[in-house]
Amino acid sequence: MNYPKVLKIIETRNETSDIKTIMFEYPEDITPGQFFMIWIPNIDEIPMSVSFIDKKIKGITFKRIGDATNALFKLKAGDKMGVRGPYGNGFKINGQRILFVAGGTGIAMIAPSVEKAINKEIKTNVLIGAKNKSELFFENRIKKYGAELFVSTDDGSQGYKGFVTDLAKEKISNNKFDQVLTCGPELMMKKLFELSQNISFQASLERYMKCGFGICGQCCVGKGLRVCKEGPVFNEKTLKNIEDFGVFKRDASGRKIKF
Amino acid sequence: MDKDAGSIERVFNSGAGAIVTKSIGLKPRNGFPNPTVIELEHGILNAIGLPNPGIDNFKEELLKLKKLNIPVIGSIFGSDYKEFVTLAEKMQNYGVNALELNLSCPHAKGYGLEIGCDPNLVKEITFKVKKSTKIPVFVKISPNLANITEVAKSAEEGNADGIVAINTVKAMKIDLELQMPVLSNKIGGYSGNAVKPIGIRCVYEISKNIDIPIIGVGGITTGKDAIEYFMAGASAVQVGSAIYYRGLDVFKKICDEIKIWMKHHEYNNLSDLIGAAHK
Numbered sequence: 001m002n003y004p005k006v007l008k009i010i011e012t013r014n015e016t017s018d019i020k021t022i023m024f025e026y027p028e029d030i031t032p033g034q035f036f037m038i039w040i041p042n043i044d045e046i047p048m049s050v051s052f053i054d055k056k057i058k059g060i061t062f063k064r065i066g067d068a069t070n071a072l073f074k075l076k077a078g079d080k081m082g083v084r085g086p087y088g089n090g091f092k093i094n095g096q097r098i099l100f101v102a103g104g105t106g107i108a109m110i111a112p113s114v115e116k117a118i119n120k121e122i123k124t125n126v127l128i129g130a131k132n133k134s135e136l137f138f139e140n141r142i143k144k145y146g147a148e149l150f151v152s153t154d155d156g157s158q159g160y161k162g163f164v165t166d167l168a169k170e171k172i173s174n175n176k177f178d179q180v181l182t183c184g185p186e187l188m189m190k191k192l193f194e195l196s197q198n199i200s201f202q203a204s205l206e207r208y209m210k211c212g213f214g215i216c217g218q219c220c221v222g223k224g225l226r227v228c229k230e231g232p233v234f235n236e237k238t239l240k241n242i243e244d245f246g247v248f249k250r251d252a253s254g255r256k257i258k259f
Numbered sequence: 260m261d262k263d264a265g266s267i268e269r270v271f272n273s274g275a276g277a278i279v280t281k282s283i284g285l286k287p288r289n290g291f292p293n294p295t296v297i298e299l300e301h302g303i304l305n306a307i308g309l310p311n312p313g314i315d316n317f318k319e320e321l322l323k324l325k326k327l328n329i330p331v332i333g334s335i336f337g338s339d340y341k342e343f344v345t346l347a348e349k350m351q352n353y354g355v356n357a358l359e360l361n362l363s364c365p366h367a368k369g370y371g372l373e374i375g376c377d378p379n380l381v382k383e384i385t386f387k388v389k390k391s392t393k394i395p396v397f398v399k400i401s402p403n404l405a406n407i408t409e410v411a412k413s414a415e416e417g418n419a420d421g422i423v424a425i426n427t428v429k430a431m432k433i434d435l436e437l438q439m440p441v442l443s444n445k446i447g448g449y450s451g452n453a454v455k456p457i458g459i460r461c462v463y464e465i466s467k468n469i470d471i472p473i474i475g476v477g478g479i480t481t482g483k484d485a486i487e488y489f490m491a492g493a494s495a496v497q498v499g500s501a502i503y504y505r506g507l508d509v510f511k512k513i514c515d516e517i518k519i520w521m522k523h524h525e526y527n528n529l530s531d532l533i534g535a536a537h538k
Contacts, residue, residue, distance in 0.1 A: 002298035006436035037293075041437055045293035080437065082294075210307060211296035215503040217260040217281075218310075224260060224269025252289040254262050254281070254312040 002213045004039045004082030015137035021061040032112035033090030037212045039082030044068035047209045049109030061108035087212045088232045095178025097123040103184020129164025133157035165191045190246025201236040264323035274511030277330035282361040287313040292443045302451030306366040306444035325354035336361040340387040347388045363401035363426035365448045378413035385417025399423035411465040423474040425458045451500040466492025482516020490536040
């Protein structure tokens with residue numbers, strides 16, 4: 001049923017000064033890359049990727065950027081919020097060697113997929129790009145789990161200095177990957193899509209959402225592809241035909257907003 | 260699935276005969292904050308608050324659809340007849356095949372039902388829109404009215420080409436844990452299975468009192484649901500929530516089911532079924 005289950009937050013963790021994880025009990029099966037609709041009473045209800053997947057406990061990790069995420073950021077253990085889902089498809093993970101590329105908070109939705117790949121004994125390289133050192137999180141989690149991790153920061157305060165796509169270009173030309181999987185700013189993903197050429201490619205898109213279960217049409221891209229239902233993860237064949245990809249998204253009214 | 264050309268094209272390719280657009284107003288409008296759509300046991304409750312990009316931004320979607328030759332019914336909402344006329348003229352210029360006047364949205368202040376409950380306003384708006392356009396004009400009316408027949412009649416008197424009945428039924432869901440309404444607008448409109456008997460009753464009552472065609476809508480999920488609406492007096496039907504219940508190919512499924520039912524019951528013409536329950 002697409003109705004928010006109201007529950008109490010079990011635990012919260014500050015990942016950085018602006019990024020927080022909220023853990024709660026939600027014993028549903030989840031494919032890495034799927035998302036929840038999170039209801040912050042009296043404020044908003046927003047789509048949010050699952051960042052921790054345990055049998056009973058699930059987690060979301062987010063940066064405070066707007067009204068909803070700022071309100072969510074203030075919640076603490078014992079506070080109530082609503083959760084419905086999971087929604088969407090998630091990543092299809094296979095092959096011998098995978099390159100994950102995450103930009104900004106994209107690493108929150110990538111992390112469970114990295115863990116799934118490693119559980120499947122796939123050789124896993126992960127690139128994380130951030131503006132600067134203070135916006136990086138989950139590096140230890142990913143390293144500890146057994147992925148080979150590379151970091152880039154725009155200002156060079158940690159790891160490679162420059163864009164994560166430059167780092168990706170280098171990795172792609174020096175290695176043979178079966179898949180490139182990504183989540184982050186859409187222009188970054190578009191660039192990566194161009195770099196990936198003949199490699200199997202999947203990107204997770206983000207759009208303004210309302211229902212989350214495929215009826216309202218708010219999040220549609222291309223020829224009526226619902227990001228909440230047929231997405232949020234699309235492969236290279238589909239992305240090729242989505243004219244919106246890397247070009248525009250729509251605001252709540254449906255107006256086009258250029259990236 | 261009624262907000263942009265790509266989605267409308269997909270719905271058309273899934274077997275719909277024509278597509279009614281999201282209701283469009285003069286200016287861009289964000290609608291209400293979420294939660295705006297939730298599922299309940301027997302239907303879907305929504306209060307999205309008439310979000311739309313505004314008629315001028317919607318133009319490019321309509322022109323694309325015109326190129327593809329997809330039959331489009333442009334739904335419009337306004338606060339008075341002047342707004343309706345401006346919108347209607349623009350819709351016609353951008354190539355829509357017919358117009359639907361939203362005089363029944365149950366949850367937006369100053370629009371929809373707040374105007375559509377007044378028979379005089381309904382007549383005036385319909386009349387003025389008809390006078391300034393050449394394409395068919397349908398008036399969508401609300402079940403949340405004691406005088407639904409009177410409102411339908413006033414649309415007919417305003418020269419409407421058809422009545423669309425019903426819009427969603429005013430409803431509310433309160434969450435027990437939070438002790439508050441779930442929708443941000445508190446009150447919403449209920450659609451899906453649960454409202455079908457209400458729609459059937461409305462269409463039946465209206466068709467007894469008017470001579471123009473009725474487009475039946477409300478909870479139609481199967482071919483049999485559509486046939487029930489035909490028997491109540493509808494000449495065509497609209498389908499929305501059933502996309503969730505049966506997938507996008509619900510349009511083709513319903514058409515096939517209607518054909519099968521007619522074959523079993525030895526009907527060759529759908530028109531023989533229209534109003535059959537009024538004998």
